[in-house]
Amino acid sequence: MKQEQIRNFSIIAHIDHGKSTLADRIMELTGTTNDREAKNQLLDDLAVEQSHGITVKSKTVQNLYKADNGNTYQYNLIDTPGHVDFSYEVSKSLAASEGALLLVDATQGIQAQTVANYRLAKQNHLTIIPVINKIDSTIADVPKVEQQIRNLDKEFTDMTILKISAKNGLGIHDVLEAIYQRIPAPCGEKQQPLKALIFDSLFDPFKGIIAYVRIYDGIITKHTTLMLMANEQHFSANELGVFTPSMVPVNELYPGEVGFIMTGLKEPHLVRIGDTLTNYSVPTNQPIQGYEPVQSMVFAGFYPKNNDYNKLKLAIEKLALNDSSFQFNLETSTALGPGFRCGFLGILHLQIIRERLEKEYGLEVLTTSPNVTYQVHVKGQQQQDVLVVNNPVNFPYFSLIEDVEEPYVQAEITTPNDSLGAIMKLAEKHKGIFQTMKNEADLVTLIYNMPLSEIAYDFFSHLKSASHGYATMNTVFIGYQLADVVKVEIHINYAKVDALSFVLHREDAQIMTQALVHKLKVTVPKKLYPMPVQAIIEGKVIARIDIPPLRKNAAVNGEQRSISKKQALLRRQSANKRLEAHSDVTLTQEVFNSILELD
Ligand code: GDP
Numbered sequence: 001m002k003q004e005q006i007r008n009f010s011i012i013a014h015i016d017h018g019k020s021t022l023a024d025r026i027m028e029l030t031g032t033t034n035d036r037e038a039k040n041q042l043l044d045d046l047a048v049e050q051s052h053g054i055t056v057k058s059k060t061v062q063n064l065y066k067a068d069n070g071n072t073y074q075y076n077l078i079d080t081p082g083h084v085d086f087s088y089e090v091s092k093s094l095a096a097s098e099g100a101l102l103l104v105d106a107t108q109g110i111q112a113q114t115v116a117n118y119r120l121a122k123q124n125h126l127t128i129i130p131v132i133n134k135i136d137s138t139i140a141d142v143p144k145v146e147q148q149i150r151n152l153d154k155e156f157t158d159m160t161i162l163k164i165s166a167k168n169g170l171g172i173h174d175v176l177e178a179i180y181q182r183i184p185a186p187c188g189e190k191q192q193p194l195k196a197l198i199f200d201s202l203f204d205p206f207k208g209i210i211a212y213v214r215i216y217d218g219i220i221t222k223h224t225t226l227m228l229m230a231n232e233q234h235f236s237a238n239e240l241g242v243f244t245p246s247m248v249p250v251n252e253l254y255p256g257e258v259g260f261i262m263t264g265l266k267e268p269h270l271v272r273i274g275d276t277l278t279n280y281s282v283p284t285n286q287p288i289q290g291y292e293p294v295q296s297m298v299f300a301g302f303y304p305k306n307n308d309y310n311k312l313k314l315a316i317e318k319l320a321l322n323d324s325s326f327q328f329n330l331e332t333s334t335a336l337g338p339g340f341r342c343g344f345l346g347i348l349h350l351q352i353i354r355e356r357l358e359k360e361y362g363l364e365v366l367t368t369s370p371n372v373t374y375q376v377h378v379k380g381q382q383q384q385d386v387l388v389v390n391n392p393v394n395f396p397y398f399s400l401i402e403d404v405e406e407p408y409v410q411a412e413i414t415t416p417n418d419s420l421g422a423i424m425k426l427a428e429k430h431k432g433i434f435q436t437m438k439n440e441a442d443l444v445t446l447i448y449n450m451p452l453s454e455i456a457y458d459f460f461s462h463l464k465s466a467s468h469g470y471a472t473m474n475t476v477f478i479g480y481q482l483a484d485v486v487k488v489e490i491h492i493n494y495a496k497v498d499a500l501s502f503v504l505h506r507e508d509a510q511i512m513t514q515a516l517v518h519k520l521k522v523t524v525p526k527k528l529y530p531m532p533v534q535a536i537i538e539g540k541v542i543a544r545i546d547i548p549p550l551r552k553n554a555a556v557n558g559e560q561r562s563i564s565k566k567q568a569l570l571r572r573q574s575a576n577k578r579l580e581a582h583s584d585v586t587l588t589q590e591v592f593n594s595i596l597e598l599d
């Protein structure tokens with residue numbers, strides 16, 4: 001295929017505006033799939049994606065389109081994930097494209113995610129084709145949505161806006177024609193040294209890591225020795241191919257093409273998404289710019305529920321291979337035994353990984369309350385010697401600490417006008433420092449600088465409820481800033497429960513720990529003896545409550561015993577238990593959620 005006949009594009013849309021349906025129609029009309037296959041919505045095939053209705057991993061499909069002008073074009077449709085927490089993955093897909101179809105539901109109009117995606121596409125300098133979908137619907141308001149699209153960008157005129165029904169196929173031909181007419185062919189020189197972007201990867205137990213690549217310059221031929229620029233790792237391209245959408249081998253990949261390479265490498269950390277792939281003997285001197293490596297922002301412990309440690313380990317390893325933004329290390333907790341400290345992009349990412357462990361591997365996991373990374377300066381150490389703390393258990397004793405810095409993000413929240421007040425109140429409650437705001441269509445975008453810890457817990461669901469589900473949020477890490485934070489230790493029955501330690505802002509400590517002990521009173525499974533719960537900060541008990549004993553079971557054994565005998569039994573049990581206090585607390589998910597749900 002000649003380079004000028006290649007088009008790389010994505011479809012971007014708010015959730016449920018019809019992205020998958022349009023992708024199916026495109027694959028159907030270009031003969032890529034037959035009808036029955038298309039019904040299965042090929043682009044989202046993971047079980048979790050089906051249940052969340054969102055697409056997690058970027059994928060790509062090559063379609064051949066016979067155009068009205070007599071030429072045949074290669075249309076590489078690069079799928080983008082549909083959720084805000086994954087704007088990183090959206091960027092990845094967009095970096096491999098020259099154009100995007102911006103899809104807007106005619107019954108709903110522009111939504112927060114439409115605006116967020118539009119901005120990402122602009123940042124990536126893509127050609128945007130605006131498309132109004134669902135014009136068949138009786139409640140469609142096409143003129144109103146057209147007006148909204150024109151307001152979004154003055155380059156969108158009535159002439160450029162396409163109107164379709166992805167469901168019944170109306171207008172899809174116009175979309176296919178517009179793609180080659182409006183989106184530029186990829187540039188790039190095949191005589192230049194090889195320069196390719198790794199925009200995704202996948203692990204196959206037999207073939208090793210499969211890299212998804214977009215070629216910028218040069219050619220990849222089978223058995224060429226290739227090199228990853230980040231770590232100078234080299235390997236032979238065992239097999240190359242394209243997705244149609246099944247993997248079809250090819251002999252060569254040319255500039256502008258999107259395909260896969262079987263690297264044969266088995267260690268996931270070697271293949272970094274966003275890295276530049278080049279030729280080992282004739283390397284490029286210019287790696288691809290502006291592509292930031294992903295950083296885990298939120299950490300939590302994952303522990304097996306039913307002694308499934310080895311199974312959990314295998315499953316976590318496999319998931320990490322498949323998702324380079326998910327990281328893990330082994331850790332051991334006195335209360336929970338061996339487990340893993342895992343790093344995520346955000347809370348939704350954590351939930352999706354947990355759900356995949358449950359659905360795809362049948363494993364139940366206990367998740368400790370999430371935390372962010374703290375940079376701690378210890379007294380007497382050089383200022384540049386920072387202690388990076390990803391687990392509250394490792395937070396130094398307070399008298400040793402000089403100061404602590406915590407990560408800050410810039411949060412861009414887009415919401416309908418009528419929830420503006422509620423959203424501003426919420427952001428300020430979570431220590432958001434207002435920066436600016438701007439209006440677009442009926443939406444307003446607010447920019448706040450906030451401590452990441454304030455949104456790492458439950459902020460997202462509060463945002464959704466404050467806006468009746470309509471607000472979206474994108475965050476960008478902006479650096480570490482000084483923080484007045486303290487570590488809270490939870491002691492149950494006079495023994496520290498390490499897995500329940502967490503770090504919070506000092507100003508919130510009094511109220512939050514009071515609320516927490518009240519929650520723990522309900523969530524910690526009762527024993528036959530009373531158990532005091534204490535929240536301790538800097539060596540002082542600042543909140544305390546007693547979990548009442550569970551008396552029923554004791555009574556069962558002693559049917560005919562007198563009251564005093566029963567009490568003696570309880571006292572004895574209590575005394576015994578106190579000696580082995582560290583081992584007797586049963587930690588359930590509800591116990592950890594008590595911290596997560598603090599507000
Ligand atoms: P996605 O979340 O953007 O991938 O959206 P889907 O493609 O899954 O579509 C969401 C819902 O809208 C589904 O129930 C589709 O059947 C429906 N839908 C998609 N396109 C159209 C359309 O053109 N007309 C109508 N009436 N419904 C549509």
Ligand code: MG
Pocket residue numbers: 019020021044053054055082
């Ligand atoms: Mg979809």
